[in-house]
Amino acid sequence: MSGIGARFRTTLGGFVLDVDIEAPGTGVTGLFGASGSGKTTVLRCIAGLHRATDGAVRANGDVWQDDTAGVFVPPHRRGVGYVSQEADLFPHLNVRDNLRYAQRRVPPGDQSIAWDDVMAWLAVGPLLARDVPRLSGGERQRVALARALLACPKLILMDEPVSALDEPARHEVLGYLEAALDQLALPVIYVSHSLTEVARLSNQLVWLVDGRVSDTGSVSHVLGRIDFARWRGEEPGVVLEGTVKAHDEEFHLTTIDTPLGNLTIHRRAEQPGSRIRVQVNARDVSLGLAPQQASSILNELPLTVLETAELSASNCLVRLGRPERDGPVLLARITNKSRAQLSLQPGREVYARVKSVAVLD
């Protein structure tokens, strides 16, 4: 059976982790939740570093744990690439020997990832002779990633791989990471408490609350849930994936085609046809019952109200989409007064004016 399945129950000092996670056989699955929700423990159980008492873990056909059949494959026979926040490079070896450590232990039949490719994707060639303590934080994570890939894993597990970095380094490492993952048809489980990171990289999102899976689905599906927005407590927003449609050279703009309609954004370098992810915050979406005649806002999407919910005494959140298909949605944060004046209820057709769109890159 293809894909990743991880179902286990384990108790850690009073904390109960009880999850059943399904992830596709390729692509990135984001595991998102607050600190203490059990994200790291899930990864450690999948890697076999922590043994859940009652579990079943399988990865693209291999059974790694099945307690009903008494199967538990030790971590060194699983073939997982594990990248943690601390990088965990061996301090007594230089960069080259750290990488060779991984490469040398790959069984002859499993050599799926070539040394030269990893050097090219992650640009670690110039660092090879360097000692580990002489690496910057960003370089360290790149080497850790290269080491994990050179182990030719069947599954990559990443635990906050860029959380310890400052913003420029984080941006840089994420760029390398994205480029490398694009080249590989491997399943990746990516743990982070940063929603923008997860939204940028993941195809699927698992939302973990207090040791349990609260919801699983596409990024836009989970982000578009009102209870998710409420739970996060921060500025709600959604992520839409679209295709670059055309560039407008005169006004320096780019039009992208999303399932909710066209959006016009600042001129992008990407070629027409490229996939692009954008984030739209709920506070940047306003609603009207008719198209605006004269307005400075470029993006106006005809949508249908799917759900409304109060956020506070003065504000509410409106979920908008295309009712005929169960696709991505948009969230708008408006006042309760506006909701009453426009009599917004499910089924009502409105025009959503999007003031600002941020590209995730």
Place this chain on the structure above:
Amino acid sequence: MAIDWRAVVVTAKLASVSTLVLLIIGTPLAWWLARTKAKARPFVEAMVAVPLVLPPTVLGFYLLILLGPGGAIGAFWESVGGPRLVFSFPGLVVGSVLYSLPFVVQPLQNSFRAVPERLLDAAATLRASPLDRFATVVFPLARPGFLTAITLGFAHTVGEFGVVLMIGGNIPGRTEVLSIALYNHVEALQYAEAHTLAAGLLLFSFVVLMVVYTLNRRFETPRL
């Protein structure tokens, strides 16, 4: 003034064999003590450390009783064809190993404890088996601990007196080690010979410790 070469040879042989045995027993024991969460740990730690505070003659006395032909261990040992343990070289090795055990186990245990668990986990995910992890991660990071353990184990065995006196007897060429030879010279008022041995042992101890501290400085691996 003759140097008692037979005593030098017996001492060197005893210290070498004991150190080897100590490493074979001490390494897994220290690893277990460094990693276990078992309730029995303080008990085992105390057992290992007892020779640090116990007068060596006490240890020697019990060993003499236990290892002798009428003792619980000695009787069994000889019934399965083992050589006599008291007043013999094998008996000296048993006594030295017990007496020097804390000097080997404690530095090893401390250096094992300092190896971060996360590095072992990383090695495991990189397909290194438990023994492979020990050889390629634990051993290089714990090298100063091994050096200290070997040196202290060896030097402490060389410096031993009470245990050896009790269970080794005083047989020249077989169980007479340097510390005993020194004692014999003093008893016989041969002060010149006693001076030679005493100064030799002092110099040896100092040089050994100098070498350890110098090497330990060089081995200091950069830590993250």
